[in-house]
Amino acid sequence: MLRRLLGLLRKEGVQFLRDPVVLFLILYLYTIEAVMCTMALTFEIKQLPIGVVDQDLSVGSRHLTDLFTLTEAFELRRQSDSSAPIEGWLEAGEVAMVLVIPTGFEQAYQAGIHPSAQILLDGTNSNVAENARRYAMAIVERFAAERPPLPTGAATVPSVPMTRIWYNPDQETAPFMVLSMMALAAMLVGAICPAASIVRERERGTIEQLLVTPIRVGEMFAAKTIPTLIVNLLAIAPALLITRAFDVPVRGSLTTFVVLAAVFQLSAIAFGVFIASISRTLQQALLLAFFGLFPVMFLSGTFTPIESMPPFLQAASLASPLRYFMDIALGVFLKGAGWAELWPQAVALAVIGSILFMLSLLVFRRRVS
Amino acid sequence: MNLRRLTALMGKETRELIRDPITLWLALLMPLVMLFLFGYAVTLDVRRVSMGVYDEDRSPASRELAQRFAATENFSVARRFASMHEVVDAMQRSQVRLVLVIPPDFQQRLTTGPRAPVQILVDGTFSMTAALAAGYAEAIVRSFPTPPASTLNLETRVWYNPSLRSANFVVPGLLAVILMAFPPLLTALAIVREKETGTIQQIYASPVTSAEFVASKLVPYGAVALIEMLLLIVVGTFWFGVPFAGSPVLLVSASLIYVLTTVAIGLLVSTVTRTQVAAMLVALIVSLMPSFLFSGFLFPVFTMPFSMQLYSLLIPASYFMEVSRGIVLKAADLTTILPNLVVLAVYTLALFALASWRLRQKVA
Secondary structure (H helix, E strand, O other), X not given: OHHHHHHHHHHHHHHHHOOHHHHHHHHXXXXXXXXXXXXXXXXXXXXXXXXXXXXXXXXXHHHHHHHHHHOOOEEEEEEEOOOOOHHHHHHOOOOOEEEEEOOOHHHHHHHOOOOEEEEEEEOOOHHHHHHHHHHHHHHHHHHHHHOOOOOOOOOOOOEEEEEEEXXXXXXXXXXXXXXXXXXXXXXXXXXXXXXXXXXXXXXXXHHHHHHHOOOOHHHHHHHHHHHHHHHHHHHHHXXXXXXXXXXXXXXXXXXXHHHHHHHHHXXXXXXXXXXXXXXXXXHXXXXXXXXXXXHHHHOOOOOXXXXXXXXXXXXXXXXXXXXXXXXXXXXXXXXXXXXXXXXXXXXHHHHHHHHHHHHHHHHHHHHHO | OOHHXXXXXXXXXXXXXXXXXHHHHHHHHHHHHHHHHXXXXXXXXXXXXXXXXXXXOOOHHHHXXXXXXXXXXXXXXXXXXXXXXXXXXXXXXXXXXXXXXXXXXXXXXXXXXXXXXXXXXXEOOOHHHHHHHHHHHHHHHHOOOOOOOOOOEEEEEEEOOOOOOHHHHHHHHHHHHHHHHHHHHHHHHHHHHHHHHOHHHHHHHOOOOHHHHHHHHHHHHXXXXXXXXXXXXXXXXXXXXXXXXXXXXXXXXXXXXXXXXXXXXXXXXXXXXXXXXXXXXXXXXXXXXXXXXXXXXOOOOOOOOHHHHHHHHXXXXXXXXXXXXXXXXXXXOHHHHHHHXXXXXXXXXXXXXXXHHHHHHXXX
């Protein structure tokens, strides 16, 4: 039986290596795509184009304008002393935010009345708008703090927050992005390659030839999946170099990570095998994989926080292998977690993988006989 | 171009498409599934962040502060800790993302002054949400027991999407992304399949010209893409209640150009790949992923490094994103979106020219 398996494995290995384009694309996903995403993707506000309408032209208004333009977050693109051009700026997308300082701003300050300023936001990207507003608030708070306080009512003792960010004190996005891109690549490749290799045999009819030999369905599945597993595990190496380049700390054990990555990849492969077992043509399999992967990625919490999703989507996210692997990757790299902390995730991955494998075996046997 | 040959070829393509009901269903259903996933779940706002409370004070004041956290939508108190050791353990296991630590003398300090510090511990691994969660937590603490008096009012007005609903910007953006998902893939697979099975040789041997071949693929897949587009517009407007500020007719006519762009990308992909797996991966890498990640759909372009901003200019979805968001949210008219449309049209023509040139080379 071992000889049969080895023979099959050799055939599959040769077939896998014969398509250098696919190998190159896999490498591309693991490296170049990961680097591009890490470099480019962030929700942080940086150089947001803003406009300032200063109708007051006073010391105070100029100081407030300076505070807005001196931060890295905003970049002054348009300036005016009348509110007429605002609509045009926003309409054309030249600026995403406009600060309006009305006439009488400084006077109100001197008179001890609460002065007010205004910001106008382009809400088309609501996430950006929300972040920009938060930044603007912070700047205004700083402005107010630098000025002598206005007389207020009864003084109370304030409680003061002292915030500590653990595991990632500088609030870098890079570690998160690198690790999630690595996980996404593993999921994609793990699902697509075995699915394609199984369905291709079925489409060409060569699967009948395999099935009349003493080879069992389970052995065939094993031979179809092992090359993908090996390629995927090897691809971790360049990905690790990239994490190095982006200064992602490795606080846990890499061996633990590789073992857990293998468990994850088996569940991704099981997903691919399942798709192969229910589709008739390669085209169907690829389309199914493509669109099956979308919810899997989407529900993993990679792009949006799971806690903010509606309850039914949160429940669905429990079936996404990526969700557990993100916990594992972030846990090992950033938190220094090991088996003691991560076993529930490992068990969840193993359960998802086994259920999918079992289902595929069942479906496949029924279809063949 | 010969009209009879063209209709015959188109008939063949259409029959092939209809004969595979699974593919057709996928093509029409999946965009809707994606629309629902995105429409419901794309919000980066943090809600119900699972947090823990380590209350060393156990006083009425500390209980009141913890209660303020529990009362907001942003946090849900999942654990109460009795020691710092438990806190560390729960953070390591990702059971809580934020911990409020109230020191033993909290209530006393609130009465004696000058300040009563409390500690907020935040799990920084999910960096995008960590900052938001920390911000909310700090705001709650600062306004305890009474909100601080501010010296300067900042009025905020949000234009185009005053409620800051994410569905309003996700749905029009999604038109640009989803059309980059399906039509290029479907077109590329349809042609590469003919290559893999060898039937393309028969086409090469027939009098069919490469332009006719391209056109015959274009019409049926373009039609599918257009139906997808209409479905998305209708469901987005009526189910998600996205206010449609501009002219629907303008949007549909603009999307006609974009549909052609997507099919053209599929054609070009098919001319550079030999196997369906490779075609799919290439389609993924050149169409869906950049449209999703680098076109300004979710992640703003202006924060990207300059090189990546240039890259985003190469992505057709960036232009159509401007068009669809402009029409739906800002009621943009033809003159405003015209530059984007021109770019798309030129882009599409170039793609078609390149694709049929590559095809002709193959034949010769």
